[in-house]
Amino acid sequence: MRTILTAGSFAVVALLAAPALADPDEDNLVINDELQMVTETAAPAHMEHVDTIYSGWRFRTDETQALQIDDFENPAMIFVDQGMDLFNSVDGTEGKSCASCHEDVAAFAGFHAEMPKVMNGKLVVMEDFINGHRARAMGAEPWKWSGPEMQAMVALIGLQSRGMPMNVKIDGDAAPYWEQGKEMYYTRYGQLELSCANCHEDSYGLMIRADHLSQGQINGFPTYRLKQAKLISRHNRFRGCIRDTRAETFAEGSDEFRALELYVASRSNGLSVETPAVRQ
Amino acid sequence: MRVTLTALATLALAGAALAEPVAPMDVVYEDGAIAGSLTGMAGDPDNGAKLMNKGAGNCIACHQVTALETLPFHGEIGPSLDGVSERWSVAEIRGIVANAKEMFPETMMPSFYRDTGFIRPGKAYTGKGIDPAELTPLLTAQEIEDLVSYLITLKYE
Numbered sequence: 190m191r192t193i194l195t196a197g198s199f200a201v202v203a204l205l206a207a208p209a210l211a212d213p214d215e216d217n218l219v220i221n222d223e224l225q226m227v228t229e230t231a232a233p234a235h236m237e238h239v240d241t242i243y244s245g246w247r248f249r250t251d252e253t254q255a256l257q258i259d260d261f262e263n264p265a266m267i268f269v270d271q272g273m274d275l276f277n278s279v280d281g282t283e284g285k286s287c288a289s290c291h292e293d294v295a296a297f298a299g300f301h302a303e304m305p306k307v308m309n310g311k312l313v314v315m316e317d318f319i320n321g322h323r324a325r326a327m328g329a330e331p332w333k334w335s336g337p338e339m340q341a342m343v344a345l346i347g348l349q350s351r352g353m354p355m356n357v358k359i360d361g362d363a364a365p366y367w368e369q370g371k372e373m374y375y376t377r378y379g380q381l382e383l384s385c386a387n388c389h390e391d392s393y394g395l396m397i398r399a400d401h402l403s404q405g406q407i408n409g410f411p412t413y414r415l416k417q418a419k420l421i422s423r424h425n426r427f428r429g430c431i432r433d434t435r436a437e438t439f440a441e442g443s444d445e446f447r448a449l450e451l452y453v454a455s456r457s458n459g460l461s462v463e464t465p466a467v468r469q
Numbered sequence: 470m471r472v473t474l475t476a477l478a479t480l481a482l483a484g485a486a487l488a489e490p491v492a493p494m495d496v497v498y499e500d501g502a503i504a505g506s507l508t509g510m511a512g513d514p515d516n517g518a519k520l521m522n523k524g525a526g527n528c529i530a531c532h533q534v535t536a537l538e539t540l541p542f543h544g545e546i547g548p549s550l551d552g553v554s555e556r557w558s559v560a561e562i563r564g565i566v567a568n569a570k571e572m573f574p575e576t577m578m579p580s581f582y583r584d585t586g587f588i589r590p591g592k593a594y595t596g597k598g599i600d601p602a603e604l605t606p607l608l609t610a611q612e613i614e615d616l617v618s619y620l621i622t623l624k625y626e
Contacts, residue, residue: 376588377588378588378589379587379588379589379590379591380579380587380590380591380604380607381579381607382579382580382587382588383577383579387577391577392546392577395544395545395546396542396543396544396545396546397530397531397544397545397546398527398529398530398531398542398544399541399542428596431596432591432594432595432596433594434591435590435591435593435594436587436588436589436590436591436596437589437590437591437592437596437597437598437599438589438591438596
């Protein structure tokens with residue numbers, strides 16, 4: 190019944206809306222009829238060329254948007270459930286599961302909103318944190334960076350922060366990593382000589398062929414991408430974008446992508462964590 | 470190998486008989502324009518029209534062209550190319566297609582007839598690296614000419 194009503198209301202919206210896709214739309218994201226999300230806010234002070242930041246959700250079609258407003262419709266939630274099973278599954282030589290130490294996954298509320306961050310002198314992203322605990326506490330083999338187990342767990346931990354504002358630290362011991370990431374963001378890689386900024390800062394809101402360019406915000410990752418029908422990691426998306434500039438890309442889990450992740454995450458500061466989002 | 474090709478190109482130009490194209494590194498830009506054909510031959514506008522939509526040309530990924538409106542999904546990043554032949558000379562159009570950065574240093578537009586000076590160039594869209602010596606321009610000299618010959622047909626209504 191809900192599906193039918195939703196489809197109906199979107200049809201009305203479509204009739205009233207201007208036909209041309211251009212800037213972000215005016216839609217308001219409320220999840221499960223109760224969780225109000227911030228999809229538009231003043232850009233953090235460190236961003237010199239952008240006044241307002243927008244969630245990628247605001248650039249998607251009504252049909253794609255609809256998949257994220259109700260957890261029963263959100264295809265990413267199947268993977269979150271798998272993450273919950275993994276959380277409770279014993280693995281490795283120590284006979285432990287995640288739950289053996291972290292009784293309730295809800296205790297991770299707020300953690301994702303501050304990731305990546307420097308821990309013990311190293312820039313740590315969520316995948317590092319998970320594999321580090323698997324190795325040290327569980328004696329378990331590392332999960333593959335963009336593999337289904339890893340991204341299910343990243344999504345599960347991320348979901349605990351959904352609705353909280355992104356708030357990654359960029360100063361102090363994070364500063365050198367952040368500077369490295371910023372440098373990468375503005376570097377025009379590959380034979381097409383395209384930087385992240387060319388598309389996602391200078392041209393967001395415009396069409397590039399059939400794609401409506403967003404600001405490239407990562408507050409919804411891991412994201413269920415319809416064209417790949419699975420959860421997509423941040424580093425996988427970075428890799429795909431740089432590959433598409435006809436460049437030699439960087440590896441998932443490389444120090445370069447850790448730094449880029451910190452910088453790009455800092456451009457989302459103030460937007461709600463949407464993990465797990467749904468995109469085209 | 471490159472030296473040999475360049476030498477051949479020079480010979481060909483001198484003789485103007487063998488149509489060996491001007492190598493990317495030997496192209497002379499004057500205020501961003503290229504005076505003569507890169508191949509010594511005229512372009513094929515029909516092939517130019519095809520390149521607008523596909524392969525390494527794919528111009529409509531970023532530019533809207535009313536004359537090609539039967540093709541879906543024209544981009545909005547660059548200016549519309551409608552009437553382009555009334556805004557620019559043939560030499561300027563050739564220069565912009567070959568390497569727009571000569572005229573507009575900060576432009577987002579890729580350089581279609583250049584084979585050096587890239588950061589981490591890759592082997593097409595594989596994400597893998599390539600030996601810079603093996604890098605070829607996005608379009609051949611003749612493809613540049615084909616595009617130019619098509620673009621000069623675009624006039625305002």
